[in-house]
Amino acid sequence: MHRKSPLQFSLLALFLGLTLSSCLRDKEELTQISYTEDEMAVLAQSLNLPNPVYNYLSNDFTIDFPGRPFDNFTNSFDDVHNHQATLGRVLFYENKISENNAVACGSCHHQDHAFADPVAKSEGFNGDLTLRNSLSLGNVSGYGSHRFFWDERAHSVQEQTQMTMQDH
Structure with missing residues (x-):
């Protein structure tokens, strides 16, 4: 029977450790947009915003679906600005702009x-x-x-x- 040397065992363990650690998901961190307490108080009077307000630019929205009908879609997030995205979110959930x-x-x-x-x-x-x-x-x-x-x-x-x- 052929015995493995400690060096071979160490290299194998290192290789397996690196391989398995590369399979772990990176921790996502959201960047927060900061408003002062006074600004949030004014916003909260009319808007239902999360506190802290989402930063829409901190995420990678690039999605690749090769060979699918979605290929014609463009990645239009290059022109997204946080305040515009926040306004869009507010308007999307706002009842007061409807007819009734x-x-x-x-x-x-x-x-x-x-x-x-x-x-x-x-x-x-x-x-x-x-x-x-x-x-x-x-x-x-x-x-x-x-x-x-x-x-x-x-x-x-x-x-x-x-x-x-x-x-x-």
Whole structure:
């Protein structure tokens, strides 16, 4: 029987240790945007913001799906600014900008369902049903020149947003 030398055993242990440690996920650290206590007090009067406010620029949003239909999407996060993203988040969950002050985008586009609606038809004002359910909003800003809605009647994300607001 051939005996392993202590050097061979040490090298093998080092190799295995390095290999296994490379499989561990890096700890993600979110950078916080700091507001003074006075600024947060003013913001909290009208907005439902987390404290500390999220930093939308600290994450890597690059996703690669080779050979998939998502290849046409662009990584549009290069132009995202924290204050714009925070405003977008606030408006997405704000009921007061709806026709009856009761419905927000987030009322139908549920984060826990990939920003879609898990029912066949979304509930609109006064309990009326819309013509269909809310589709996922995944990477809508990077959708480019493709059309929106199942029948492609909206030519841009702006037009799609306006049509959606009119069908509630």
